Amino acid sequence: MPSAQAFSHQYTPGIVAPTEQVQVIYYRAAEAIPTNGAANVYVDREFHSGLLPGGYTQFCLAPGKHMLSSYLNDAPRYMGKTGKVSDAHLEAGKTYFYRVDASNPSHSVSQSIAESELRGSRLQVQALSRASYVQACGHTASVKSATVRDYTLSGDVLFDFGKSGIRDITREGRDAIRALAQQLLEDALVPRRIDVIGHTDPVGTATANRVLGLNRARTVRSLLIEAGLPANKIIALSAGSSELLVVDCAGSRAEKVACNAQNRRVEVRVDQGVNRP
Incomplete structure (x- = not known):
């Protein structure tokens, strides 16, 4: 079982993106049979977080082109740093939801689907982001x-x-x-x-x-x-x-x-x- 210290508060639906930034939410749904290890999330080929089942991460970026990906059982190849990832063109004032998916390193989902799957998920706080383009989210x-x-x-x-x-x-x-x-x-x-x-x-x-x-x-x-x-x-x-x-x-x-x-x-x-x- 993950340590309680790995998580903070539960997800709150309807979070508004800052008008001059892009907001991104990556999440990993709770698993009936948890896969061993964290799912590594990468932003522009730099490590951001290792998500455990039932965890999510929320961060902001400058608008424009970014490479977003997540990988289960990533070691020792660490594909997020070197693997082929499509560019995402992200618009200011919008929130983008991504589900950790073993078959797709950048699985975008709609807000309605994401928020139904995010119920009960908790913000993961134990990993220190090393992604240099990640920003603290401002507020309109x-x-x-x-x-x-x-x-x-x-x-x-x-x-x-x-x-x-x-x-x-x-x-x-x-x-x-x-x-x-x-x-x-x-x-x-x-x-x-x-x-x-x-x-x-x-x-x-x-x-x-x-x-x-x-x-x-x-x-x-x-x-x-x-x-x-x-x-x-x-x-x-x-x-x-x-x-x-x-x-x-x-x-x-x-x-x-x-x-x-x-x-x-x-x-x-x-x-x-x-x-x-």
């Missing part, structure tokens, strides 16, 4: 103003430069996280979902920055749970250095670190749901 202004609220925690308040662990977080950072959790609890909201998105400055490689952003997001997630927010609603994500607020920092190392302070942040995006009765 109309959706955001109605149900979504953003909070930004300064990275310099949370962590020292380059740090991300639970022992690295500052006292000010812990206080800020507790205050945010208390505010959400006092607002008496039942969140549908809380995305904790780690951002980094551009120092270092894109891969290292994605890992650093995700580790920081996971630390903040654990402290939000400790402060009383529901664990099954909170997802840790990383934007790495892909969404910079400040660019072209120059000078000495210390000057660059100071200049990039706004880029080192963690955003907490709360889909507010409905008020408690």
Whole structure:
């Protein structure tokens, strides 16, 4: 049986794609006799996730041409990196559903079929995406103003430069996280979902920055749970250095670190749901 730590919340039907991005949902239906091993999902020939039965992954891309594929029993050939895959032309503002299928590495299905098969499926969270074109999903202004609220925690308040662990977080950072959790609890909201998105400055490689952003997001997630927010609603994500607020920092190392302070942040995006009765 897969570990419960591999999964988060259940799939919610009717998720709206951001207007300027493409949203993709890959899923693996629960199996009466589970096939051994994960089904590897690839985005533009780079590993994104290994799906277990009953799991799904949700991510966004820039509109345009992409190669999407999934393979069962992929080792040791790892066909997603080298195999023949058709290009998919994906349009902004649309959501595309793909079912893991042993006979077809890129099996697109309609939303109605996918959402009937996704009932009870849970978001898979244990694998770290290595697909460089995968983006954190944004939200359209109309959706955001109605149900979504953003909070930004300064990275310099949370962590020292380059740090991300639970022992690295500052006292000010812990206080800020507790205050945010208390505010959400006092607002008496039942969140549908809380995305904790780690951002980094551009120092270092894109891969290292994605890992650093995700580790920081996971630390903040654990402290939000400790402060009383529901664990099954909170997802840790990383934007790495892909969404910079400040660019072209120059000078000495210390000057660059100071200049990039706004880029080192963690955003907490709360889909507010409905008020408690």
